[in-house]
Structures are given as C-alpha cells and as structure tokens.
Amino acid sequence: MKYLDEFRDPVIAKQILSEIKKTITQPWVIMEVCGGQTHSILKNGIDQILPKEIELVHGPGCPVCVTPLEIIDKALAIASLPNVIFTSFGDMLRVPGSNKDLFQVKSEGGDVRIVYSPLEALKIARNNPDKEVVFFAIGFETTAPGNAMAIYQAHREGITNFSELVSHVLVPPAMTLLLSSPKNRVQAYLAAGHVCTIMGWREYEPIAKQYKVPIIPTGFEPIDILEGILLAVQQLEEGRYEVVNQYLRAVQRDGNRPAQDIISKIFEVGNRKWRGIGEIPQSGLLIRDEFSIYDAEKKFNVGNIITQESDECIAGVILQGLKKPHECPAFGKECTPMNPLGATMVSSEGACSAYYKYQRIKND
Amino acid sequence: MTNFDINSMSCPLPKMDFDTIQLAHGAGGKLSSDLIEKLFLPRFGNQTLNKLEDQAILENPGKRLAFTTDSFVVDPIFFPGGNIGDLAINGTINDVAMSGAKPLYLSVGFILEEGLSLELLHQIALSMEFAAKQAGVQIVTGDTKVVNKGSCDKLFINTSGIGTVPSEVNISAANIQPGDKIIISGTVADHGMAVMTTREDLSFKSQIQSDTTALNGLVDEMLNVSKDIHAMRDPTRGGVATTLNEFARQSNVGIQLYTDSVPVKPEVNGACEVLGIDPLYVANEGKLIAVVPGNIADEMLSAMQANKLGKDAKIIGEAVTENLGIVVQSTGFGANRIVDMPIGEQLPRIC
Structure with a gap:
C-alpha cells in the first residue's frame, strides 16, 4: 500500500541500520515519546536489531495511560446515570477505574458506545434529543481539534444535550518535566509525529536549546523510527541539539493552523493531573468558560469525585522512562491485559501492553 | 426413591474474573475459553466435548460421526457478500468439514424478535436454502421461537450439523508435529x-x-x-x-x-x-x-x-x-x- 510499504521495507531498514552503526561510538539513551511508536518498535522488533549502545526508553505519550484514575471514576459515574449515552474511543472501555471499568457499566445496563470520532457522538446527540450524550474527550494535541470541533458544531447548531468529559494533556510540558528531573536519563527525544502534525515543532526549539537535547519529530513506521534514531544519533555524536524533522510527509514547522485555531477557540491551557505522574502546571486543556455548558464535569456535577491512586502499579515510573515494563514485579503475574493493574497494560499504545503482546519470549 | 433436591447439589459458581457475562465472554479470546473451561466443561464435560474441537466426532459401529452446533448473532444481518442466513449454514458446514467429515444434515433454530419483517425473513430463508443446496447438505429439523421486542436483535439463528468421517482420517488440533x-x-x-x-x-x-x-x-x-x-x-x-x-x-x-x-x-x-x-x-x-x-x-x-x-x-x-x-x-x-x-x-x- 502506498505511503506504508515503502516505510516498512527491510532493505531500506538495513541501510539505515548500518548508517546508525557507522555513526555511533558511545552509549545513548533515546526516548520515543509516543506510545504508538513504542508499539511499532516492539511489534517490528526494532529494539532487537539496534546496536547495543542505543537504549530506547518509552515515553508518556499514551493518552489512555496518562488519563488519571479520578477522571475514569467520573466517567463511570456519568455512564451509570439513566438517560445518558456515554461515548468513547474503544481503548478507554477496559481501563480499570477504582472498582470497575466501562465494559462493566455497559453490562450493568449503562448505555456505553464505542465511536471512532467525537463527531459521531455529536450525531448520536442530534438523533437522540431526549438523551444526554457525553463524549470521553481524552488525548494529546492530536485528538484536541476533533474534540474542539464537536463542541464548536454543537454550539453552532444549538445542540444542548451534548457534552464532553475532558482530560486533555499537552506533550511539551511533560517532556520538559522529564528533562528537569534529577533522575532524568533521556539524551534525545523522538517527538510524537502526529502531535507535531497539529502543533508543528516551534515549541520544541526552546526545549532543545535549554536542555541540550536533540528533538526529532518522528513517524510511526519502522523506517520512520530507524531514521529518527539515526538523526538523533548523528546530533548526539556531533554534540548538536536541534529540532530536525524526520516525519517530512506529515509535519511542518508551523503545524496545522486551522486545527490550532479551533483548539484555542474552545479550550484554554491549564493545570492537569497525569496518571502516575501527578499534576503538571499548564499541561492540559480545559473548556473555556463561554462553552461550559458542554463540560460534562460541570453538567453532571462530578467535580467532587477525588480518587487516590494506588501504588501497586508503577506506570508512572514506566511512563517517565525510569523502568521497563518487565522490571515491574507485577508484570505478567498480577498484571496482565486481562486483569490490568494500570492503563499501561490496557491501551493499544501502552508500553506494558506492547511488552506483553509482542515480546514475552525474551523476558520470560 | 428419595426426592431429588436441586439445592442439595454443592457445586458453587467457579471463581471467575467477573460476576456477570461481559461482551468479551463471547468474543473468542481468553475470556471465552475461561468461561468454557471454568463453567461449562465441569458441568457438561465428556470425553468428546473435552477435546475442545470445533466438532464432536462420535464413535458409531462402523462409521464415525462429526457433530457440531453454532449460534449466529451477527449485526448487521445483511452485509456485502452475505447475510446471517447463509452465514449460519456455511459456518456449521465448515465446522463439520474441518474434521475431514462429509457434512450431511443440519438442524436450524431461529430466535426471532417480535415485529421482524416477514419479507426479510423470507430473503434470509432463501439464501439459507441456496447455501445448503450448493454444499449438498439437507436441513432436516428446525425450531422457531419468538421473543418480545427488544429481547433479541431482529433474529438469532442456531444451526447444528452432522457428517460422517472417513475411516483413515484423524484430524485434530492436538495432532500437529514439528516440521508440519x-x-x-x-x-x-x-x-x-x-x-x-x-x-x-x-x-x-x-x-x-x-x-x-x-x-x-x-x-x-x-x-x-x-x-x-x-x-x-x-x-x-x-x-x-x-x-x-x-x-x-x-x-x-x-x-x-x-x-x-x-x-x-x-x-x-x-x-x-x-x-x-x-x-x-x-x-x-x-x-x-x-x-x-x-x-x-x-x-x-x-x-x-x-x-x-x-x-x-x-x-x-x-x-x-x-x-x-x-x-x-x-x-x-x-x-x-x-x-x-x-x-x-x-x-x-x-x-
């Protein structure tokens, strides 16, 4: 398939790999920010073929994984209400809250539906005027424009039975937080390609400069990732720290302006909690006051639900790249995709789920 | 003879991961096999069922029989290339055939939702007839139930099938050898x-x-x-x-x-x-x-x-x-x- 096959070509992969081997002279720690990249790395076994000098650590860019327990409990409370149709991307349904997940709410009679787009949820609202339709709006900058657009359209059409339970987070504050930690080991970033498609890479330029780390907006296919690693290693070896774009076919420096405009029309930047990490200042998006009738947290009055996270799951440490999934004592034992202790084992972008799914042989 | 009291049976519900049936129990993955192995097999198990094949091979003097059953709840009931009817025939024939058996007879059970269009049911019956003729099998017994509107989604179909297994054939998911x-x-x-x-x-x-x-x-x-x-x-x-x-x-x-x-x-x-x-x-x-x-x-x-x-x-x-x-x-x-x-x-x- 065009735009895919050429980025999965083993011959090109070998060429890039030999280029990496020629360039590298010492150990480097590189973090791929996005969980989609983590899955591609493990699915294709890229970590198995890289020279031993390169250590890949897996970043916090899994939207399902960083959504705090508290928000999931709020979702469960709203989805259990009569007269509510609760809509969500499929991944969120199996993420455990404090005592159940959305699948269980569904089996208890809650109207929980999987949708592929927030606009699909809006359509459900349009077709069910006597019901309250709620969309679980999570994710990074990538999903924000669609979620903003749904609210914008609802507002324009005067639809009032639609709202969003928002837990939007932003990537650059998390990348900065990791770099400023005394425990930081990350020496270069493969930035999340699709986030950059929306936001461009201007925001990364000051981060690269301040912390002296190369940042490479990178795609998701094996060739993308190998090329991203090569671009990072070249800079690391030469002592440079710039933002260099690998994902040429999708990312421009300024990103997608209309998408950014709709985000800032509906949302404003504010503090957000991240699962396993805690509150990061100015790291998320909140619905602006003028659109607050679309804010499900306010509409259903679930602001008072406060949940403490258990310390059994070390997802926070894993999302910061300080430990690998198989170094967790619960990995594959108390914690499996069937009985997940945390979201990193559930999500199709979660690092623990990637290790479990593709690479158990190595770790057994 | 003493009266049999069902309450005197001491078989507690086996420990499962959920208290109620979840969608994933019917999805063919780990939860499905959990349900079969922990709940059904202890109750219904016998030498034939325990093999967990897609069909039962029954010893019969002279000839072995393959016997299988399957229920069809596909949504939507019409889709490009087929509908729930031919799916129900082909699916059961295939489960019989996968043992190497020659499929011969089918049973069909319908569960229909009140209010289902007869025209639609007719179309489905036609494609079932066609599928069965094409495959050279006969539908020899059947059953129809109607449930209240909302109690099932338009219609569900159960089919069972029987076929005879040639004597030298011994196909089983447990027979694979390295090098195959x-x-x-x-x-x-x-x-x-x-x-x-x-x-x-x-x-x-x-x-x-x-x-x-x-x-x-x-x-x-x-x-x-x-x-x-x-x-x-x-x-x-x-x-x-x-x-x-x-x-x-x-x-x-x-x-x-x-x-x-x-x-x-x-x-x-x-x-x-x-x-x-x-x-x-x-x-x-x-x-x-x-x-x-x-x-x-x-x-x-x-x-x-x-x-x-x-x-x-x-x-x-x-x-x-x-x-x-x-x-x-x-x-x-x-x-x-x-x-x-x-x-x-x-x-x-x-x-």
Missing part, C-alpha cells in the same frame, strides 16, 4: 472487515465482500491428495491468530509464521490500517487453515490452488520445537514478535 507446514486457503479478514465497514456510523465506505462460503468441496479435494492432514480449522472469530494459538497450545508445538506471509487483499488491508485493526485477528467465514506433514505440503498446496475456493492458498509458516505453545512471526527486520491470543472484542459482533 501451515497452509491458509486464501486472503484473510474479508468477512470481519465487510461487516465492520457496513456499520452505519463509520464515515467511509468500502467494496469489501464477506467471504462466507461452504468449504466441504475444497476439503474433499484435499483429502483426495492425502488423508494425512494433521489439523484443520476455519479461522472465524478471533481470526488466524486465535486459531494458530489454539493449535500451538493443543499440540504443544511452537508456530513460526514467515514474514508477511498471510495474504490480505489491499482494500481489506487499507480498511484495517484506517481502523487500527490487525487483520490476523479479524474473522473469516470461508477460509481454512490446514496443517500437513512437510513432505506433502507442496502437493496439497497445488491441489488447493486448483480449486476456486483455494486459488490464493499459501504456505504461511511451520510447526517448530522452540517457543512451545506460542505463535511467533519474523518481522522482516531480523527480529521476532509474538502473535498473541486476543483478549476480548476487537470488533462489533460479527458472526
């Missing part, structure tokens, strides 16, 4: 993606057709080449990945899939990419996976390719002595990855 080759009869994921892309809420349309068809004719020709087929299944719910994992576990062998070996039509692959779905986990309704000794694999493959139902047949991997019970695929980059059992539902109800 794994052959698939054609492209995968057609049925699941046809159903999936018909969902009204999806914002793109496709030309993908379900592959629903009866495979007993193809199996006949395969048995003409050799009766020494070790294992054979039609990879329906859970797809090729689930069937291969069942093979690996039941035969206690490793299964090594060759790089990019499983054939997928370009349009099906495209739909899978868009929706983020792995075609290896998507249902098929007209494909089989046969595991045969290495020395007859090429001959078997040619015979399959000569039949229109097997024209895209391909050897996709082999049984090995490493990684017992696990399916592994080489990635093309000199690495390996596990092809695991799916956990639960990847798709809406599809068969």
Whole structure:
C-alpha cells in the first residue's frame, strides 16, 4: 500500500541500520515519546536489531495511560446515570477505574458506545434529543481539534444535550518535566509525529536549546523510527541539539493552523493531573468558560469525585522512562491485559501492553 | 426413591474474573475459553466435548460421526457478500468439514424478535436454502421461537450439523508435529472487515465482500491428495491468530509464521490500517487453515490452488520445537514478535 510499504521495507531498514552503526561510538539513551511508536518498535522488533549502545526508553505519550484514575471514576459515574449515552474511543472501555471499568457499566445496563470520532457522538446527540450524550474527550494535541470541533458544531447548531468529559494533556510540558528531573536519563527525544502534525515543532526549539537535547519529530513506521534514531544519533555524536524533522510527509514547522485555531477557540491551557505522574502546571486543556455548558464535569456535577491512586502499579515510573515494563514485579503475574493493574497494560499504545503482546519470549 | 433436591447439589459458581457475562465472554479470546473451561466443561464435560474441537466426532459401529452446533448473532444481518442466513449454514458446514467429515444434515433454530419483517425473513430463508443446496447438505429439523421486542436483535439463528468421517482420517488440533507446514486457503479478514465497514456510523465506505462460503468441496479435494492432514480449522472469530494459538497450545508445538506471509487483499488491508485493526485477528467465514506433514505440503498446496475456493492458498509458516505453545512471526527486520491470543472484542459482533 502506498505511503506504508515503502516505510516498512527491510532493505531500506538495513541501510539505515548500518548508517546508525557507522555513526555511533558511545552509549545513548533515546526516548520515543509516543506510545504508538513504542508499539511499532516492539511489534517490528526494532529494539532487537539496534546496536547495543542505543537504549530506547518509552515515553508518556499514551493518552489512555496518562488519563488519571479520578477522571475514569467520573466517567463511570456519568455512564451509570439513566438517560445518558456515554461515548468513547474503544481503548478507554477496559481501563480499570477504582472498582470497575466501562465494559462493566455497559453490562450493568449503562448505555456505553464505542465511536471512532467525537463527531459521531455529536450525531448520536442530534438523533437522540431526549438523551444526554457525553463524549470521553481524552488525548494529546492530536485528538484536541476533533474534540474542539464537536463542541464548536454543537454550539453552532444549538445542540444542548451534548457534552464532553475532558482530560486533555499537552506533550511539551511533560517532556520538559522529564528533562528537569534529577533522575532524568533521556539524551534525545523522538517527538510524537502526529502531535507535531497539529502543533508543528516551534515549541520544541526552546526545549532543545535549554536542555541540550536533540528533538526529532518522528513517524510511526519502522523506517520512520530507524531514521529518527539515526538523526538523533548523528546530533548526539556531533554534540548538536536541534529540532530536525524526520516525519517530512506529515509535519511542518508551523503545524496545522486551522486545527490550532479551533483548539484555542474552545479550550484554554491549564493545570492537569497525569496518571502516575501527578499534576503538571499548564499541561492540559480545559473548556473555556463561554462553552461550559458542554463540560460534562460541570453538567453532571462530578467535580467532587477525588480518587487516590494506588501504588501497586508503577506506570508512572514506566511512563517517565525510569523502568521497563518487565522490571515491574507485577508484570505478567498480577498484571496482565486481562486483569490490568494500570492503563499501561490496557491501551493499544501502552508500553506494558506492547511488552506483553509482542515480546514475552525474551523476558520470560 | 428419595426426592431429588436441586439445592442439595454443592457445586458453587467457579471463581471467575467477573460476576456477570461481559461482551468479551463471547468474543473468542481468553475470556471465552475461561468461561468454557471454568463453567461449562465441569458441568457438561465428556470425553468428546473435552477435546475442545470445533466438532464432536462420535464413535458409531462402523462409521464415525462429526457433530457440531453454532449460534449466529451477527449485526448487521445483511452485509456485502452475505447475510446471517447463509452465514449460519456455511459456518456449521465448515465446522463439520474441518474434521475431514462429509457434512450431511443440519438442524436450524431461529430466535426471532417480535415485529421482524416477514419479507426479510423470507430473503434470509432463501439464501439459507441456496447455501445448503450448493454444499449438498439437507436441513432436516428446525425450531422457531419468538421473543418480545427488544429481547433479541431482529433474529438469532442456531444451526447444528452432522457428517460422517472417513475411516483413515484423524484430524485434530492436538495432532500437529514439528516440521508440519501451515497452509491458509486464501486472503484473510474479508468477512470481519465487510461487516465492520457496513456499520452505519463509520464515515467511509468500502467494496469489501464477506467471504462466507461452504468449504466441504475444497476439503474433499484435499483429502483426495492425502488423508494425512494433521489439523484443520476455519479461522472465524478471533481470526488466524486465535486459531494458530489454539493449535500451538493443543499440540504443544511452537508456530513460526514467515514474514508477511498471510495474504490480505489491499482494500481489506487499507480498511484495517484506517481502523487500527490487525487483520490476523479479524474473522473469516470461508477460509481454512490446514496443517500437513512437510513432505506433502507442496502437493496439497497445488491441489488447493486448483480449486476456486483455494486459488490464493499459501504456505504461511511451520510447526517448530522452540517457543512451545506460542505463535511467533519474523518481522522482516531480523527480529521476532509474538502473535498473541486476543483478549476480548476487537470488533462489533460479527458472526
């Protein structure tokens, strides 16, 4: 398939790999920010073929994984209400809250539906005027424009039975937080390609400069990732720290302006909690006051639900790249995709789920 | 005689992960096998059922019988390439045929929702008649129930099938030997993606057709080449990945899939990419996976390719002595990855 096959070509992969081997002279720690990249790395076994000098650590860019327990409990409370149709991307349904997940709410009679787009949820609202339709709006900058657009359209059409339970987070504050930690080991970033498609890479330029780390907006296919690693290693070896774009076919420096405009029309930047990490200042998006009738947290009055996270799951440490999934004592034992202790084992972008799914042989 | 009191039976509900039935209990993955192994097998188990094959092979003086049952709850009931009716006939015929048996008779049970259009039911009955005639089997008994509106989704169908097993044939998921080759009869994921892309809420349309068809004719020709087929299944719910994992576990062998070996039509692959779905986990309704000794694999493959139902047949991997019970695929980059059992539902109800 065009735009895919050429980025999965083993011959090109070998060429890039030999280029990496020629360039590298010492150990480097590189973090791929996005969980989609983590899955591609493990699915294709890229970590198995890289020279031993390169250590890949897996970043916090899994939207399902960083959504705090508290928000999931709020979702469960709203989805259990009569007269509510609760809509969500499929991944969120199996993420455990404090005592159940959305699948269980569904089996208890809650109207929980999987949708592929927030606009699909809006359509459900349009077709069910006597019901309250709620969309679980999570994710990074990538999903924000669609979620903003749904609210914008609802507002324009005067639809009032639609709202969003928002837990939007932003990537650059998390990348900065990791770099400023005394425990930081990350020496270069493969930035999340699709986030950059929306936001461009201007925001990364000051981060690269301040912390002296190369940042490479990178795609998701094996060739993308190998090329991203090569671009990072070249800079690391030469002592440079710039933002260099690998994902040429999708990312421009300024990103997608209309998408950014709709985000800032509906949302404003504010503090957000991240699962396993805690509150990061100015790291998320909140619905602006003028659109607050679309804010499900306010509409259903679930602001008072406060949940403490258990310390059994070390997802926070894993999302910061300080430990690998198989170094967790619960990995594959108390914690499996069937009985997940945390979201990193559930999500199709979660690092623990990637290790479990593709690479158990190595770790057994 | 003392009165039998059902309350005196002391069989508590086995410890399960859930208190109520979840969607994933019917999705063909780990929760499904949990339900079967922990709840049903202890109650209903017998020598035949315990083998966990897709069909029961019954000893009968002189002749062995293959006997199977399956229920069909697909949504939507009409999809490109078929409907719930021909699916219910073909699915059960295939489960019988996968034992190497010649399917002979079917039973059909309908559960119908009050208010269902007779015209629609007629169309479904017609396509069932057609499917059964094509495959050369007879529907010999049936049952109809109607439930209140809202108690079922339009209609559900149960079919059972019986066939006779030729004496030299002994096909079982537990018979695979290291060195055996794994052959698939054609492209995968057609049925699941046809159903999936018909969902009204999806914002793109496709030309993908379900592959629903009866495979007993193809199996006949395969048995003409050799009766020494070790294992054979039609990879329906859970797809090729689930069937291969069942093979690996039941035969206690490793299964090594060759790089990019499983054939997928370009349009099906495209739909899978868009929706983020792995075609290896998507249902098929007209494909089989046969595991045969290495020395007859090429001959078997040619015979399959000569039949229109097997024209895209391909050897996709082999049984090995490493990684017992696990399916592994080489990635093309000199690495390996596990092809695991799916956990639960990847798709809406599809068969």
